[in-house]
Amino acid sequence: MAKARAHPAAKRKPAAKAAAKRKAPPKSAGVADSAHSVSPLAPRTYAKLPPLAGVRLATGEAGIKYKSRTDLLVAVLAPGTQVAGVFTRSKTASAPVDWCRAQMKAGTARALVVNSGNANAFTGKAGAAAARDVAVSTAAALGCRAQEVFLASTGVIGEPLPAERITAIVGKLVEAGAAEGWSEAARAIMTTDTYPKLATASPLIDGRKVTINGIAKGSGMIAPDMATMLAFVFTDARLPSTVLQDLLSAGVKTSFNAITVDSDTSTSDTLMFFATGKGAAHPEISAATDKRLGDFRQKLDALLRDLALQVVRDGEGAQKLIQIDVTGAENDGAAHRVGMAIANSPLVKTAIAGSDANWGRVVMAVGKAGEKADRDSLTISFGGHVVAEKGYRADGYNEKVATRAVSGRTVEIAVDLGIGKGKARVWTCDLTHGYIDINGSYRS
């Protein structure tokens, strides 16, 4: 997201063709044309999101950068909607991120406006003014305060945002907002994504069923230890912004902050969580630790993880999903950092792309992570097959079995450091020619 160039996100093949492609795993390190077809790791079917009380959606063609596709999403939210957010830790954050951070303290939201095609990042005072213009015009159409309009932009960095193209149609979209249209909403915020990311869940709060709907986008400039890419989660539950924030900050750790595509962190990473309170009546909840939130919390975490994995599966050029489990670390933080060192290693990622069970590169990545590690107590498995242990190639090492474990669409790497109880799970994708094709071509 917030990619520093515009890439034609068109030419998306229908899901049926993607499914056909999926049957034949790649023999080489990714085919050159993969950038333009649906990722072979795409879900077989996209989640069908139900209407969510208190949310009306509309999408439009503002023509910001792309032609003949929607590039603007407006979500109109019921009065009293509570909001929480997690944002990029980049020191060069975008204007919409600055705007949202400033408005987040009040904790209430009436609208979300998202555009693709331009990140409105590194655009100076003009960028801040452009963000304000979009918020003000949306608020005018809706009859609310501009501070209740939340914004996100994704696309090229450093180009002035033509806000007038947004303000020209945002009023119509506010009027046109409808309960249906989640799939269209997810498509409108795509840049180099090859499929829309959607997820839904129906947890119970004190026996009353509520709904959570989420959409997200990827798919490059995706990195760890920061907030996330663009993702918006909505619920009709009645929860105050403080509770939403606690739930979100906890859930992001095992989802969006546990994935990496290319180690590059966007200027625009944004995850927001809106609660309209217009669903089934349930008792008032004032703390995220409330036991009656158990099911909600569990299903929210699963939904965030689902969306995060959809982002990895659509990583630029991705041909394989790699899951990395680290156990036996000094603590959970150390395990996470070792996992990310493996997940971000170009040599590990290219080896997996080439179906090479090259566990020596995993040893290297563990060694460079900077965390406590003991070469002679390290155990490494590929797909459950132990390839290395006690500072040496495992006695039962079988090259054929190890190779098979790295040859499919999903690869599982397990590393036990053997020195403590810290553990973490992270995900990444392989590094292929597709990534070079997408990012090594000229912007326009």
Next chain:
Amino acid sequence: MAKARAHPAAKRKPAAKAAAKRKAPPKSAGVADSAHSVSPLAPRTYAKLPPLAGVRLATGEAGIKYKSRTDLLVAVLAPGTQVAGVFTRSKTASAPVDWCRAQMKAGTARALVVNSGNANAFTGKAGAAAARDVAVSTAAALGCRAQEVFLASTGVIGEPLPAERITAIVGKLVEAGAAEGWSEAARAIMTTDTYPKLATASPLIDGRKVTINGIAKGSGMIAPDMATMLAFVFTDARLPSTVLQDLLSAGVKTSFNAITVDSDTSTSDTLMFFATGKGAAHPEISAATDKRLGDFRQKLDALLRDLALQVVRDGEGAQKLIQIDVTGAENDGAAHRVGMAIANSPLVKTAIAGSDANWGRVVMAVGKAGEKADRDSLTISFGGHVVAEKGYRADGYNEKVATRAVSGRTVEIAVDLGIGKGKARVWTCDLTHGYIDINGSYRS
């Protein structure tokens, strides 16, 4: 170096062809066959190293992994030779690194034995025994203590080192050692390197001319903030190991620790500095700060930088050399880390590969570096042309000029953070299809 697979380092084209290739910069993000030809960034001519008093060289074909090429180097050193070293900070360091660290305290050396084709890393007790075997057999042939034999290995990780193939011929090589043969020495330690790395200098110490000769190898698994790849520097000056260590530790900061190819740090990074004391007589020097070492220090630093740049220029798949200057940072350390964040960004490296003046990605990399930065005081230049300043695209921005600046073989990026006096210069290469080809193919 210490790559976790063997790659045929053969098929090296003669320098004349490389020079011819160099005239036509790439139009796309690196051609697929670049892995097997001499890097287009190779020096036009290789340095011719003179004999160095107190050093005799021999190379041989041990057949460790490669066929029909030399893979073993023995440097026999005069009695009393002083030694210093800097090694990988990897937690999974190789057996030869463990061996050298243990022997370094005594500070004297009689031989250096280096093999390519196998890193002897993650090879457990057998690996430690193999390293000892090589040292013991070399010492026996030479009539010295095993502790005076220094070792380095580079190649596949996790494969047992067939030490007997080395011990079988090391005695002959000790006998065959000759004053000539620096170019052959540099070739014997290559793995995926496409050309040998050599440098020489003739500084004065108190008016007496001494000689420094250095050889090095790359060319993947090259990363910052650690020691270095394999590099061996020799001088005939009469300097104690303590002085050598101080000079080396200082010089590595602006040379090998200021380069990165792929952010992956080897298990075997080794830089050693030997002083035979057999050159022109000069006064005794007991401190690195001695003013009479001024010329020596300056030329040593330049030689280390020369070797380090030769390594970057031979980075796997490299088509362009990228020099990054960071100024105006909070301090020099912060400047270095910002420089490395830019140098390690896959999105920056692929943009340069595609001759795309995509300065938005430089903004992104500055933002993610985690160092103090102010979006609105940031200035970015490509080849001296200011592309961004004061949080916005520069008024005088010219796309053609900017594109030209990233289209040649050498690309200069300058970033001024505008908040302090810290500065640093680092180097990297672009990320091309060649890197994927080299590292995404099966080991054997």
